[in-house]
Amino acid sequence: MGQGSELKITEPRIPRSVRCPHCGLRQPFRKQCQYWRTVRAPDPQHPVLWRVPLVHAKCRNPACPHRSFALPIPGVARYQRATSQLIQAGGVGLVADNTTLGRMATRFARSFNTTGSKSALDRWKHRVARQYDFPTILRRLGISGALCLDEYKPRRSGRYEQLAGDAKTMRLLYLDPVPEFYGRGVTAAFCHQLAGWGLQPTCVIFDLLTTFPKVVARVWPEAHQQFDHFHVRPWLWHYLRNALIPFRKSLRGPRWERHWEELWELKWGVLKPMDRWTFKERLLIPEMMEIYAGTVVEQVLLFKEALWDLFDDSQSKAEAYAKREALAREAWWRPSWHLTKCMECLLSESSTGWSPTWSSPRSPAVGSRKR
Numbered sequence: 001m002g003q004g005s006e007l008k009i010t011e012p013r014i015p016r017s018v019r020c021p022h023c024g025l026r027q028p029f030r031k032q033c034q035y036w037r038t039v040r041a042p043d044p045q046h047p048v049l050w051r052v053p054l055v056h057a058k059c060r061n062p063a064c065p066h067r068s069f070a071l072p073i074p075g076v077a078r079y080q081r082a083t084s085q086l087i088q089a090g091g092v093g094l095v096a097d098n099t100t101l102g103r104m105a106t107r108f109a110r111s112f113n114t115t116g117s118k119s120a121l122d123r124w125k126h127r128v129a130r131q132y133d134f135p136t137i138l139r140r141l142g143i144s145g146a147l148c149l150d151e152y153k154p155r156r157s158g159r160y161e162q163l164a165g166d167a168k169t170m171r172l173l174y175l176d177p178v179p180e181f182y183g184r185g186v187t188a189a190f191c192h193q194l195a196g197w198g199l200q201p202t203c204v205i206f207d208l209l210t211t212f213p214k215v216v217a218r219v220w221p222e223a224h225q226q227f228d229h230f231h232v233r234p235w236l237w238h239y240l241r242n243a244l245i246p247f248r249k250s251l252r253g254p255r256w257e258r259h260w261e262e263l264w265e266l267k268w269g270v271l272k273p274m275d276r277w278t279f280k281e282r283l284l285i286p287e288m289m290e291i292y293a294g295t296v297v298e299q300v301l302l303f304k305e306a307l308w309d310l311f312d313d314s315q316s317k318a319e320a321y322a323k324r325e326a327l328a329r330e331a332w333w334r335p336s337w338h339l340t341k342c343m344e345c346l347l348s349e350s351s352t353g354w355s356p357t358w359s360s361p362r363s364p365a366v367g368s369r370k371r
């Protein structure tokens with residue numbers, strides 16, 4: 001809860017007679033215990049912390065399996081599974097906090113003392129969402145300007161879905177299943193739909209799928225285009241790894257037998273950034289580098305460090321560009337065909353007007369798991 005939130009206190013209202021929800025027996029109230037609980041009041045506009053009393057009453061029925069039960073909290077009823085306030089709180093929590101159904105269900109169980117299951121929350125969300133059209137929802141969500149486009153195939157369904165997300169807030173904005181038989185126009189139709197709803201991104205991020213640049217240039221000509229680095233990196237790593245393989249094959253004879261296995265075992269370590277090396281890798285790789293000084297193994301290691309630095313540690317676009325230019329000017333990687341391909345891949349944007357990527361605007365959900 002942020003600053004400036006009010007505190008609202010509800011006085012306990014104890015009824016004369018109560019009904020046990022477990023056995024159904026109506027009986028005079030006998031207090032078992034009472035404590036206070038702070039919950040988040042379900043009002044999105046005015047954040048209010050709500051102190052509510054939680055009173056437990058004794059059940060005097062000897063046949064009852066429970067010895068006590070909690071009285072319903074005024075306004076947040078426990079035994080009534082879905083009060084309108086609760087439904088509203090569920091929807092607001094999911095949208096305002098951009099959280100998952102599972103976390104929301106846990107929060108409900110904790111602070112509202114109720115059982116809002118994941119599927120119930122999902123149903124409530126849909127019921128609320130159905131009252132609005134997409135342009136209204138998109139407007140209310142507020143878009144940072146960095147739009148992320150991708151497609152993915154959920155494991156359970158056999159077909160692709162196109163999705164649009166906000167790269168900065170990591171929020172999914174719109175998701176649309178691709179028709180069973182689809183042609184080239186699908187991506188264009190998706191973008192036109194978003195544009196028609198008033199979505200005007202300043203930057204669009206996508207994977208290396210060939211249709212995106214053309215379509216985005218047509219729909220949002222002003223928008224800056226950027227490749228998603230989760231899709232660019234595998235290509236670079238592919239070249240780096242392929243640079244190692246033929247070198248390893250060229251090591252023949254009994255002298256190399258032990259190193260052969262070692263190099264294979266440590267190939268992923270060589271490609272990992274140094275500060276993420278395991279203890280074993282930190283021990284073995286520097287030793288290994290003495291053996292391979294001046295070979296492609298050393299070059300791959302150096303090139304990879306330069307790439308991690310460019311992608312992960314650049315604070316601005318200018319800095320990332322400067323690092324790329326500096327790397328391009330150097331000569332040590334040129335003898336290797338694979339490293340040259342890597343550099344071409346990095347520089348390919350200069351001829352087409354696309355820009356390189358680095359880590360700050362990340363693609364939501366789908367991309368971030370690939371790390």
Ligand SMILES: [Zn+2]
Pocket residue numbers: 020021022023024025059060061064065066
């Ligand atoms: Zn009872």
